[in-house]
Amino acid sequence: MSVKYTEDHEWIKVDGDIGTVGISPYAAKALGDVVYVELPEIGREVAKGDEAAVVESVKAASEVYAPVGGEVTEVNEKLEDAPETVNASADGDGWFLKMKIADAGELDALMDEAAYKTYCDGL
Amino acid sequence: MSELLKTKLHAKHVELYAKMVPFAGYDMPVQYPMGVMKEHLHTREKAGLFDVSHMGQCFIFADDGTFETAAKALERLVPADIQSLQPGQQRYSQLLNDEGGILDDLMISRLGFEGHTHKLYLVVNAGCKADDFMHLATYMPPGITIDVADDTLSLIALQGPKAVDVLSQFNPAVKDLTFMTSIDVPLTPTIWCHVSRSGYTGEDGYEISIKHDDVEELTELLLKNDDVEMIGLGARDSLRLEAGLCLYGHDIDTSVSPIEAGLFWSVQKHRRSADAGYKGAARVAADIADKSTKRLVGIQPEGRAPAREHTEIQDMDGNTIGEITSGGFGPTAGAPVAMGYVARKFTKAGTPVQLIVRGKPRAATVATMPFAPHRYYRG
Numbered sequence: 479m480s481v482k483y484t485e486d487h488e489w490i491k492v493d494g495d496i497g498t499v500g501i502s503p504y505a506a507k508a509l510g511d512v513v514y515v516e517l518p519e520i521g522r523e524v525a526k527g528d529e530a531a532v533v534e535s536v537k538a539a540s541e542v543y544a545p546v547g548g549e550v551t552e553v554n555e556k557l558e559d560a561p562e563t564v565n566a567s568a569d570g571d572g573w574f575l576k577m578k579i580a581d582a583g584e585l586d587a588l589m590d591e592a593a594y595k596t597y598c599d600g601l
Numbered sequence: 602m603s604e605l606l607k608t609k610l611h612a613k614h615v616e617l618y619a620k621m622v623p624f625a626g627y628d629m630p631v632q633y634p635m636g637v638m639k640e641h642l643h644t645r646e647k648a649g650l651f652d653v654s655h656m657g658q659c660f661i662f663a664d665d666g667t668f669e670t671a672a673k674a675l676e677r678l679v680p681a682d683i684q685s686l687q688p689g690q691q692r693y694s695q696l697l698n699d700e701g702g703i704l705d706d707l708m709i710s711r712l713g714f715e716g717h718t719h720k721l722y723l724v725v726n727a728g729c730k731a732d733d734f735m736h737l738a739t740y741m742p743p744g745i746t747i748d749v750a751d752d753t754l755s756l757i758a759l760q761g762p763k764a765v766d767v768l769s770q771f772n773p774a775v776k777d778l779t780f781m782t783s784i785d786v787p788l789t790p791t792i793w794c795h796v797s798r799s800g801y802t803g804e805d806g807y808e809i810s811i812k813h814d815d816v817e818e819l820t821e822l823l824l825k826n827d828d829v830e831m832i833g834l835g836a837r838d839s840l841r842l843e844a845g846l847c848l849y850g851h852d853i854d855t856s857v858s859p860i861e862a863g864l865f866w867s868v869q870k871h872r873r874s875a876d877a878g879y880k881g882a883a884r885v886a887a888d889i890a891d892k893s894t895k896r897l898v899g900i901q902p903e904g905r906a907p908a909r910e911h912t913e914i915q916d917m918d919g920n921t922i923g924e925i926t927s928g929g930f931g932p933t934a935g936a937p938v939a940m941g942y943v944a945r946k947f948t949k950a951g952t953p954v955q956l957i958v959r960g961k962p963r964a965a966t967v968a969t970m971p972f973a974p975h976r977y978y979r980g
Contacts, residue, residue: 510835511638513930514905514937516959532959534907536637536930537835561905 482545482588485597489569490545490588497579501533501542504598506568510535512561517553517575524548524577526584531574533564546584548577608654609755609813610820617831624834625727627655632833640836641932644802645973648761649832649840650823656756657730658810660712660748661721661737668711668719674745675721677879678737680859681709682869683721689713691781691797693867695859696725696733701884702855703862704736705729706847708808710797714785722783722795724756724808726849740880755816760806760840762976763828768796768807771822775807780977792819798978802837803844803971805978843931843938845899845970851910852897852926852940860888861942863897895923896948900939901968902928906958907937908965913957914941922947922954933973943967 481491487505490497506512516532524530524544531542553575557563564572579585589597605628614621619630630652632640643649663670672683681694691710695703708724725733730751737747759768769776771788775796778784783797788809795810811819823829838848847853853862858881860868868885871877875886887893902908912925928939939956947954950969955962 510632510636513638514907516906534930536641536839536932539907539909558905 481591482585483591483594483597484543484545484588486543488542488545490585492579492582492585495579495582496551496576497546497548498573498576499530499542499545500573501564501568502594502598503568506565506572509533509540510537512564515557515561515564515574517555517557518550520550520553522550524550542574544577545588546577547580549580550575550577552576606655608652609816610652610654610757613817613820614652614831619831619833622834625655627727629655630831630833632835633831635830637833637835637839638932640830640832641839643830644761644804644832644836644840645933646761647828647830648759648763648767648806648826649802649836650820650829651758651760651832651837652755652820653758653808654755654816655727657723657725657727657733658750658754658756659723659725659734659737660750661723661741662719662746662748664744664746666719671719671721671745672711674741675709678740679707679709680868680872680877680879680882680885682872683709685869686711688718689782689784691783691799693781695853695864695867696736697859697879697881697885698855699880700855701858701881701888703849703853703857703859704855705733706849706853707733708797708799710783712785712795713783717785722810724810728850753813754810755813756808756810757816757820758800758802758806758808759823759829760800760802760804760832762805764804764806765978767823767826767829770826778807778978779980780805788819789822791815794819801844801846802840803846803973803975804840805976839929839932842927842929842940843933843971843973844975845940845972847897848927857895857897857942858884858888858893860885861893861895861897865889893945895942895944897926897940897942898948899950899968899970899972900925900928900941900954900956901966901972902937902939902956903964903966905937906963908939908956908958908963912939912941914943914965915955915957915962916947917953917955919955919962925956931972938972939965940970
């Protein structure tokens with residue numbers, strides 16, 4: 479199982495043709511206290527870079543983009559009542575959605591963990 | 602873009618790892634490592650210290666040395682009754698243009714210190730201050746001096762239920778001040794301040810006008826108290842929103858009158874007629890006579906999704922009836938809170954409305970403000 483990252487700080491954990499998507503702890507910290515998460519409906523088709531979810535902190539709303547294209551198969555309903563989970567466990571229990579990856583080739587353009595760390599250090 | 606201005610506490614904010622952002626031409630702390638949510642709750646539970654030195658401070662006084670002359674001069678520009686201010690008393694008001702639109706909102710005090718009770722002291726918004734001072738200079742009659750204090754005075758606010766305990770350790774005289782009154786007192790043997798029992802969070806607390814040279818020392822002394830934390834502009838915004846207090850440039854501007862903005866209470870009784878003699882009096886009188894088309898109201902979104910500024914407000918039939926002017930999450934309310942203008946017939950608390958958030962209608966109701974109860978000390 480591999481984890482890949484986007485420049486917009488989403489991560490996707492790949493298991494077979496299913497990817498779990500969330501935002502990185504770096505992004506969660508930058509956003510501050512998350513108070514609301516809007517999740518997509520199951521079955522929705524998203525293309526790479528489409529807005530897949532919205533995460534809102536006390537002050538502002540931010541989009542979460544699909545790291546790759548695919549079909550949303552599951553969303554983390556726990557976030558509706560406990561959006562603060564995103565701050566507490568951005569790379570674990572605070573995942574946003576699972577998707578059936580349409581084209582695994584799109585994963586190649588994403589950063590691995592080491593590359594993402596270097597990327598964040600440069601910000 | 603020109604260089605951002607810095608308050609005298611800028612280095613302190615940086616030292617405390619504040620996240621600094623440009624605000625009204627200043628490099629200001631939006632939050633500290635504690636974060637907006639905890640800073641907000643800390644202020645409501647204990648005491649928050651705010652650097653609001655970016656705001657404009659000035660004194661107005663008459664050459665003839667009487668309070669009456671200065672008060673009459675200022676009364677030409679604001680709806681509030683100034684002449685009746687007692688020494689040490691403070692009022693909230695607005696600078697209006699000829700059409701009754703709000704140029705800025707401000708705090709006006711009559712100084713209480715012996716030998717200075719003929720002077721008015723004003724605090725105006727940072728983003729408006731240059732225009733405000735020009736407006737005052739333009740419309741004040743001859744024989745009135747406007748003494749802008751930006752080069753000499755800083756301003757800090759200590760807000761929250763513990764503010765009184767904290768500050769009265771410096772000088773017990775501040776304990777007996779009631780909401781919207783002020784005194785000039787030493788807070789240490791060497792630091793004299795103008796202290797008013799006021800603020801913009803809905804909490805009990807103080808605003809402290811203090812010499813630039815003294816502000817860092819007093820700030821450090823205040824921060825030694827375990828109940829006091831520095832609080833950034835992020836929490837200042839959520840605190841004032843929950844308290845139902847307007848933010849200039851968002852909830853109020855030149856497009857609205859004080860009456861439309863729900864500030865009727867700040868226009869004293871004999872200042873409500875068209876011939877009250879101040880800029881915009883005709884508009885204020887007309888709006889009081891029920892001719893305004895819209896009003897600022899509280900909006901309580903249902904569910905957890907915040908509705909931000911510029912969110913469209915619709916009636917239940919899908920007709921546009923207004924727009925959100927401030928909106929976010931209220932940490933004390935534990936829910937999203939907002940305010941916005943709606944057409945007159947929708948202003949009653951409990952009226953169901955819809956908010957168009959990211960293209961989808963969401964249920965909300967017109968709500969009574971504040972969203973968190975005011976806890977001012979009235980004696």
